[in-house]
Each structure stands twice: as structure tokens, then as C-alpha cells.
Amino acid sequence: MESSKIQANFLLAGEKGSEGQKILTVQVNRNILAKIDEFYSIFNSAFLTKVTNSAETNQLWFDFRDVYADHKDIENDVEILLAFINKYEVQVDRQAKVFTGVESFNRFKKLAELLTMHKSLNFVEIKKEVFKQHPVLLLCDIGGSILYRCSERLADLDRKVDFQIKKHIHYYRPHKDEFLAALITHPRVKFGIYSSIMRKNIMPLMMKIFESREIKNLRNGIYEIFDQEYNMPDLGEGKEHWATKRSLEKVFQNEKIEERGFNFKNTLMIDSEYDKVRDYPFNSIVIEPYSEEALRNPADDQSKNILIEVKDFVYNLLENTDDVPEYLKVHTKYGHENYLIEKKSKLQSKVVDTEENKGLDKELKQLQEIQELIKQTEDKLNLQE
Numbered sequence: 001m002e003s004s005k006i007q008a009n010f011l012l013a014g015e016k017g018s019e020g021q022k023i024l025t026v027q028v029n030r031n032i033l034a035k036i037d038e039f040y041s042i043f044n045s046a047f048l049t050k051v052t053n054s055a056e057t058n059q060l061w062f063d064f065r066d067v068y069a070d071h072k073d074i075e076n077d078v079e080i081l082l083a084f085i086n087k088y089e090v091q092v093d094r095q096a097k098v099f100t101g102v103e104s105f106n107r108f109k110k111l112a113e114l115l116t117m118h119k120s121l122n123f124v125e126i127k128k129e130v131f132k133q134h135p136v137l138l139l140c141d142i143g144g145s146i147l148y149r150c151s152e153r154l155a156d157l158d159r160k161v162d163f164q165i166k167k168h169i170h171y172y173r174p175h176k177d178e179f180l181a182a183l184i185t186h187p188r189v190k191f192g193i194y195s196s197i198m199r200k201n202i203m204p205l206m207m208k209i210f211e212s213r214e215i216k217n218l219r220n221g222i223y224e225i226f227d228q229e230y231n232m233p234d235l236g237e238g239k240e241h242w243a244t245k246r247s248l249e250k251v252f253q254n255e256k257i258e259e260r261g262f263n264f265k266n267t268l269m270i271d272s273e274y275d276k277v278r279d280y281p282f283n284s285i286v287i288e289p290y291s292e293e294a295l296r297n298p299a300d301d302q303s304k305n306i307l308i309e310v311k312d313f314v315y316n317l318l319e320n321t322d323d324v325p326e327y328l329k330v331h332t333k334y335g336h337e338n339y340l341i342e343k344k345s346k347l348q349s350k351v352v353d354t355e356e357n358k359g360l361d362k363e364l365k366q367l368q369e370i371q372e373l374i375k376q377t378e379d380k381l382n383l384q385e
Contacts (some may be wrong), residue, residue: 006030007237008060010078011048012068018063026078032086033057038353039088042120046081057342066114078107084181086366096129101322102188105130131188134364136318138183139194139226142205144272144289146176146307154292164206167378170208173290177214184215188318190260194251194269196244196276199227226251234275245276248283268317268324270310274339278374282325284333285310288342310334 005027006364014020036043036051043112044050048061062081067074084098099105105127112118143149148171153161184191195202202225210219230251231244248267251257264283271277287306294301313333321327332338 003058004030006033006058006060008062008078008082010064010074012064012074023066024074024316025079026082026221028060028082031076032060032082035085035088036060039085042088043085043117045117045120046115053087055281063115067111067182070110070114073135076104076107077111080104081111089198089199092125092128093133095121096126096133099130100321101134102130103322106320110373118371131186131318134268134322135188135190135260135262136266136324137223137251137260138189138314139267139269140183141269141271141273141276142193142195142202142209143288145173145270146179146209146290147172148290148292148295154295157296159295159298162257163211165204165208170205171290171295174301174304175307176209178313180209183217183314184218184221184317186315190262191221192224192226193222194230194246194271196231199225199229200229211320212245224254224256226254230254235277243275245279246271247281248282260313264325270314270316274336274343278336281336282328284336285313285328286339289333304314345367 006029008026010024010026011021012024013022033051040051046062046065051057051060064074064077067077080098082097084219086327087094087098089095096105099108109118109123109127112121112123121228140146147162150169153169159171161169163170183189192267193202197274206219206222206225210216228244230247232247232250234243234245236243246269247266251267253265262350267283269277269280269284271284272285274286277284277286287310288303290303294303298304313331317327317331328335
């Protein structure tokens with residue numbers, strides 16, 4: 001009786017049959033031969049010896065010498081290649097389902113290039129499908145992150161008001177449209193708004209924010225809006241009775257979010273208020289809030305390109321990881337500790353500038369609070385690691 005298994009040999013170094021040969025051998029299901037027969041033109045460059053009569057084949061030989069020379073950890077490569085061949089379909093979305101996420105896709109793409117298989121595969125389209133099948137929930141703050149809001153017009157300001165809702169005046173941060181367009185249209189992103197205000201007050205903001213011609217059609221691209229109900233009371237020391245902070249646990253209980261399988265591993269928040277997201281150091285990045293000072297002195301605004309920089313940071317995350325917390329542990333540019341250290345540095349400079357002023361006591365108290373927050377954040381990061 002013919003065995004249901006055949007031997008797959010991967011030549012890693014040397015010549016086949018020579019004393020210096022290095023081989024990795026695995027057992028595979030014989031059914032793989034049918035796929036090799038049907039799509040041999042796609043996979044032929046991976047083989048060391050031509051597969052001529054699959055019905056009589058008991059061994060397959062793959063040339064993995066270039067792969068092994070590139071990196072020694074090839075067991076996952078072998079597994080991914082065999083799975084891709086065994087499950088190969090013409091439809092790109094079916095091809096994408098072989099991969100467990102963007103990390104396994106990236107590894108296979110590198111492998112295919114080393115085996116010169118990449119010319120037969122449409123990696124641009126496969127990548128899009130992988131992104132769609134493994135989305136990231138991206139939740140963005142409004143006030144402070146993409147605009148500055150105040151209760152009256154700023155006097156002696158060269159710049160015009162972008163819009164007004166009731167008594168509130170709003171000024172957009174530079175590159176707001178480019179930032180929103182880039183994130184909302186990314187095939188891996190499910191873009192949500194996360195705010196501490198009521199939904200009835202968010203909707204007029206949405207109409208205005210997406211009013212410009214460049215992004216008008218993207219309003220419908222917002223996956224979900226999380227309002228005040230998805231926050232929790234902030235009972236921290238010195239907080240006002242109405243203060244709130246984010247609650248991802250509440251977000252994950254949302255029916256739409258739960259059905260799509262979003263969790264801590266694939267969720268990222270962007271916020272300009274450290275206090276709002278301080279409970280989630282590995283699921284959030286904190287950016288410098290847009291301020292009156294930045295509005296009045298645009299030439300000196302060191303954060304004028306921050307939305308572009310944050311977009312690039314998020315794109316790199318989307319391209320390279322299936323685990324948001326693990327990525328943020330390594331890539332700390334917008335991490336909580338970095339944010340607090342920068343804030344401390346600015347406060348120290350301010351104290352030096354105002355040391356002869358009456359406001360010194362207040363500034364020193366804020367500095368002490370920041371130093372304590374840095375210590376608490378370091379302790380929290382160490383615990384979560």
C-alpha cells in the first residue's frame with residue numbers, strides 16, 4: 001500500500017550527495033504533489049531537481065542554500081513554504097489565508113525572493129489581503145491631537161478660525177487632512193474616534209473635520225465612534241469630579257468590536273493627554289498636544305510635523321507586527337516614559353526661565369509630580385514586561 005507521506009529534503013549547504021552537504025528533511029502529505037503538478041510553473045524555481053512524474057515521486061528536493069546562507073533559522077520558512085504550496089489557490093484572498101499575520105507574510109515574501117519565486121506571485125495584492133484579514137483597531141483622540149479648541153477667538157492671531165460650534169473655536173493642526181486620509185485608507189486599519197465628550201457633541205465635530213474636499217468622502221470610513229460612555233471616571237489624586245480616562249475593556253465589549261476579534265494585541269490608541277491613556281502604556285502612544293503657543297508661533301512649533309511623523313510610526317507598526325504591545329515595548333519614541341521625560345525637560349527649562357518669578361512654586365510642584373509619574377510609569381512597564 002502506497003504511503004500517504006513523502007519525504008521533503010531541503011538542501012541547506014554543499015552539493016547534493018557530497019560529503020559537505022547539509023540537509024533538513026521533513027515528512028509531508030502526498031497530496032502536495034497534486035498542487036505541485038497543477039502549479040509547477042509557480043514553484044519550480046524552489047526545487048533542486050525537477051519534479052517530472054509526481055505519481056511515482058517519493059522524495060522532493062528543495063534548494064534552500066541561498067535561504068540558509070541568509071539566515072540559519074529556517075524551520076519556519078520550511079513550514080510556511082510547504083503550507084503555501086499545499087493550500088495554493090489562484091484567488092489572492094485564498095493565498096493570503098495561509099499566513100497567520102503580517103509577520104509570517106513578510107517572512108514568506110523574503111523567502112520567495114531568495115528562491116526567485118516572487119516573479120510568479122502578486123505580492124502587492126497578497127499583502128493587501130493579509131492586511132484586511134489581520135486588521136488593527138486604531139483609536140484617535142480629537143481635541144489636542146488634530147485640533148486646538150478654545151472658548152473665544154485668540155486675539156492678535158494671524159491665522160483665521162477653521163470653524164466654530166456654539167461658543168467653541170477650533171484651529172486645525174498642520175497636516176490634519178493628510179494624517180486622517182493616510183490612516184483611514186490604510187487597508188489594515190479600522191479607524192475609530194475615541195473621545196470623552198458625548199456623542200451628540202462629537203457628530204457636529206465630525207461634519208466639520210471632514211468638510212474639506214480632500215477628505216470629505218472619508219467620513220464614512222470611520223469604523224466606530226467611542227464617546228463618553230466608553231470612558232471611566234478618573235479618581236486619581238487632584239482630579240476634578242468630572243474627569244475621565246479611557247477604558248479599553250468597555251471598547252472590547254462593544255458588539256461590533258467583539259465580533260471582529262479586537263483585543264489588546266491588535267488595538268492602538270493615539271492621544272495627546274497622558275492621563276487619559278496612562279493605564280495602557282503598551283496600547284497607546286502620546287503626542288504633544290496642539291497648543292495656543294504653537295498657533296501663535298508656528299515657525300517655532302517643534303510639533304508642526306508631528307502628525308506626519310506619527311503617521312509614519314503607525315505605518316511601520318502596521319507593516320511589521322501582529323502584536324501591538326510587543327512592538328511598543330521596543331519602539332518607544334511615543335511611549336509614556338519618553339513623553340513624561342520630555343515634559344520634565346521642558347518644565348525644568350521653564351523653571352530656570354522663571355526662577356525669579358512668583359510662579360516658581362507652582363512650576364516646581366508640577367516638576368515633582370512629573371518625576372513621580374515617571375517613576376510610576378517605569379514600575380508599571382517593568383510589571384507588564
